[in-house]
Amino acid sequence: MIEAVIFDMDGLMVDTESFYTQAITEVANKRGREFTLKLKQEMMGRQGIESMTIFKEQLELEETPLELLEERSKIFGGLLNASRIEPLPGLLKLLDELRKEGIRRAIASSSKRCWIEIIVSRFGLDGEFEVIVSGDDVRYGKPDPEIYLLTARRLGLSPENCLVLEDAPVGVIAAKKAGMYCIVCPNQFSQGLDFSLADTVVNSLEDVTLNLITNLTES
Template sequence: MIEAFIFDMDGVIIDSEPLHFDVDRQVLEYYGYSITQEQLEGYVGMTNPEFWSILRGEYGMSQTVEEIIEYQLGIKIGVLKAAQMQPIEGIRELIAELQSGGIPRAIASSSPRVFIEAVLEKFGLQGEFDFVVSSEEVPRGKPSPDVYLRAAELLGADPSRCVVLEDARHGIAAAKAAGMHCIGFVNPNSGNQDLSRADLIVNDIRDIRLADLAKVEEK
């Protein structure tokens, strides 16, 4: 039996990639640049500092990464608070099933902690996870395994006995690099993501049950 279940957040708990795409385009336009949806899809799962460091170099932006992120997060959290949103269908039921099975739960997200906490508060999920880890709190972000290894460490779980739920190529790579099993969730709003390395791929989170987790562990 698995020892712990670790959730990505964006595109898994909250259907937030459209929000991220829109705000990131808005930020770049504010500074006088433009970017396509297809280009942004390639960065899904990366941390803010990594993402903006790359774009700053590519576009020759004069602003510091810190300045860009401060402006971006102000807009993003405002949009989140005003949005009429609920968790992705099946998330509340999956959390309840894991809880009933006595399986510890954590979030390991590339988003800044302030955004993670804003999402959990909006959905009333603050008490549903044993630990929350942001990729910005570990040495390397996804696709490196650091954030997932840190989550397993906090949970006191063997990484090889952990199952991760991810919607992005970078996230699946991180989970596999950590030696964990991974379920890939096909979220059309997360763009064209290669989920082929996942142990199990689902189109609906409501289809994930404890019996499925045992099957994932066997792979």
């Protein structure tokens, strides 16, 4: 029985992946490098320092991953603060349905806690999520299951009673390693990637219904 649904954030709840792409493209172009979709997909869903380590190694840059991360974060923060952001289609309706059904809600995102709090607040969802676990709270990022196992512990639930909503392959791996159900809603950057480990793949959060969750977990 599913007692909680755990949401990833970037690319699932909100299209911040476009902001990250714009920010990291600027960092790459400043150094005469090209930021490709393939590299984007390798970095997606990972903790900031890990993703920037991949970025540094692939583009053979001199700066440390931390220096690159700080530069990216500054650009990203400016974009986030200057832009109007909206919940992705289906998010608010799904949260409402889960709330009415008594299913608990949580966020487990590789993003920094400050970014998560800004987005939750701007969506008017303060208090909506019982537990929020960020990349700041764990030692190992996705695809390690630590972030999902920690979320389950803070909810006081067994992993098998949790369902994860993800948009990136590393997140799916993390969820399944944690022993949780996982539904994938690919974003514009993760379309066509390998989601064979997921329990099912849907087009968007609009397709995630209580019936789907029930049928998936009881089959």
